[in-house]
Amino acid sequence: PGTRFKTLTLTQAVDGLVVFLLFVALIDVNKSLGDELKSTLDQEYGRDRTEFYLADVTSEEDFKGVLEKIVKTFGRIDILCNNAGIINEKHWEKTIAINLGGVVRGTYLALEHMKKENGGNGGVIVNISSMAGLGPLPMAPIYTATKHGVVGFSRAMAAVSKLANYGVRINILCPWFVKTNLLSTMNSEKHIGSFFPLKGIAETMMQNRGCLEADVVAKAFLVLVKDESKNGDVLMIDPDEAVFVSFPERAQDFSTTPVSLE
Numbered sequence: 001p002g003t004r005f006k007t008l009t010l011t012q013a014v015d016g017l018v019v020f021l022l023f024v025a026l027i028d029v030n031k032s033l034g035d036e037l038k039s040t041l042d043q044e045y046g047r048d049r050t051e052f053y054l055a056d057v058t059s060e061e062d063f064k065g066v067l068e069k070i071v072k073t074f075g076r077i078d079i080l081c082n083n084a085g086i087i088n089e090k091h092w093e094k095t096i097a098i099n100l101g102g103v104v105r106g107t108y109l110a111l112e113h114m115k116k117e118n119g120g121n122g123g124v125i126v127n128i129s130s131m132a133g134l135g136p137l138p139m140a141p142i143y144t145a146t147k148h149g150v151v152g153f154s155r156a157m158a159a160v161s162k163l164a165n166y167g168v169r170i171n172i173l174c175p176w177f178v179k180t181n182l183l184s185t186m187n188s189e190k191h192i193g194s195f196f197p198l199k200g201i202a203e204t205m206m207q208n209r210g211c212l213e214a215d216v217v218a219k220a221f222l223v224l225v226k227d228e229s230k231n232g233d234v235l236m237i238d239p240d241e242a243v244f245v246s247f248p249e250r251a252q253d254f255s256t257t258p259v260s261l262e
């Protein structure tokens, strides 16, 4: 949902994905972006390989209805990518509703169709977080919070799926800065609000280490889709490497410094 890379980069980005899959459903709240993307993919792969569905991931009715339409038409959901995301530190409730609420909703709704106890075929869900989901970005505390939430929620749901034998793997992708429309919103006070004076931090990070192309992110996505040993795994990708992140098994296993409460 909100699975949207720039038209050119999406064609490159999901090259392997569309070839790999029988059918790709594109879900987005932006009709013009969705129609444009479908048109590009039709030219690349033929008119019967993708379909665009207009939906707002913050709407239970929209999202539920679209997934039901997709399952009715194609019989199943094998892979879901919860990708919709924005940066808006001013209207932070909207950011939470999309970046975290949309991922929760998409995960729960898809599991109803995918989990084996419901007669589903199992499959894999990949939730798109960010490296800001692993370490705070000072210019975007709400964005940071939503991306940390995506990591925590998805890791917990992966444990649920394993314990409940859903047959659905749930993994997390944490990219560095990527050349997409989202980055343009970083430079506007309208989106960053009172943290706008700190935007130089992100600019310096990009100057020092560059930006990823969307097709590289898509290759990392396919690792999480194809490696059936991965469930609850967090793949971090930056301009130098793609690495699986290790977390302590328990909260108390983090490196700690004792404090006397006397």
Ligand SMILES: NC(=O)C1=CN([C@@H]2O[C@H](COP(=O)(O)OP(=O)(O)OC[C@H]3O[C@@H](n4cnc5c(N)ncnc54)[C@H](O)[C@@H]3O)[C@@H](O)[C@H]2O)C=CC1
Pocket (backbone or CB within 6 Å): 001, 002, 003, 004, 005, 006, 027, 028, 029, 030, 033, 055, 056, 057, 058, 083, 084, 085, 086, 098, 128, 129, 130, 131, 174, 175, 176, 177, 178, 179, 180, 181, 182, 183
């Ligand atoms: N661009 C970057 O530097 C990075 C992006 N990400 C994450 O990647 C994901 C994709 O973002 P990008 O492709 O970079 O940005 P983008 O702005 O190009 O794509 C986001 C898509 O989500 C859609 N969307 C927004 N609100 C929606 C809603 N309520 N319902 C349905 N669709 C909605 C937009 O219409 C757009 O097509 C986001 O979750 C973002 O946080 C993670 C790390 C870095």
Ligand SMILES: CCCCCC(=O)CC\C=C/C=C/C=C/[C@@H](O)[C@@H](O)CCCC(=O)O
Pocket (backbone or CB within 6 Å): 087, 129, 130, 131, 132, 134, 135, 136, 137, 138, 139, 140, 143, 175, 176, 177, 178, 182, 183, 186, 201, 202
């Ligand atoms: C608000 C902009 C979000 C843009 C889209 C992204 O999700 C990009 C995230 C990319 C990298 C995030 C890295 C975070 C690193 C933190 O652990 C910390 O190292 C940042 C410290 C920044 C500083 O003070 O130098």
